[in-house]
Amino acid sequence: MKLTHSAVVITVLSFATVLSIQPSTYARTWACRNLGIGCPQTIRGTSPNPPSPPEPVGFRVCNNSSTNPIYVAYTTKRIGRFGSNGAGASTITNSQGWWNLRSGQCQVIYTGNASDVVAVYAQGSGRIWGNSYQYCIHPTNPFTFNSEVNYSSSECRSRGGRMVPFFTTGNASSFFTFTFN
Numbered sequence: 344m345k346l347t348h349s350a351v352v353i354t355v356l357s358f359a360t361v362l363s364i365q366p367s368t369y370a371r372t373w374a375c376r377n378l379g380i381g382c383p384q385t386i387r388g389t390s391p392n393p394p395s396p397p398e399p400v401g402f403r404v405c406n407n408s409s410t411n412p413i414y415v416a417y418t419t420k421r422i423g424r425f426g427s428n429g430a431g432a433s434t435i436t437n438s439q440g441w442w443n444l445r446s447g448q449c450q451v452i453y454t455g456n457a458s459d460v461v462a463v464y465a466q467g468s469g470r471i472w473g474n475s476y477q478y479c480i481h482p483t484n485p486f487t488f489n490s491e492v493n494y495s496s497s498e499c500r501s502r503g504g505r506m507v508p509f510f511t512t513g514n515a516s517s518f519f520t521f522t523f524n
Contacts, residue, residue, distance in 0.1 A: 416440025462509035
C-alpha cells in the first residue's frame, strides 16, 4: 500500500491528538495550507476583525432649527469640457432643490463626493438660511438649473428662477454634514 504525504500527515495529526502530543510546526502548517485542517481562524480567511466598511460619500443636511419644515437646495461646481477655442475647461454650475426636512431630521441630498457641493440654501416659514454666494433657485417648484458659466440674474429670471444668497460649504471631505440651526 502506497501512502501519500497527506495520508501520513493526517494519520500523524490524528494519532498525536489521541495521545495528546503536539504535532510539529511543519505538520500543522502543511495540514493547514494543503488540507485546511487545524488552521487558526485568521488563516482560514474568517478573521476575527472584519474589514472596515467603505468610507461614506455624500452631502447630508440636518434641520436642527425649530422651523418645521425647511426646504433645502444645493449648488455644485465641476470642471466641464474644454471651450471651443481650446482656451480651457468650462465650469459647470448645477443648482437643485427642494428637499423637505422636518425639525430634527437629516437627509443625504447629494450622493456624489461632498467636495463637489459648493453652497447650500434653505428657507421655511419666512426664514432664510443663506450668506453672500448668489445662485439660482425656483421659488416654489422643484428645480435643476445647469449652466457652463455662473448664472446671471437675467439668465436665472429667464428660466423662472431668482437669485438667492447661499452659504458656502468650504472644502468638504468625501462625506459632509451641514446643519441648519
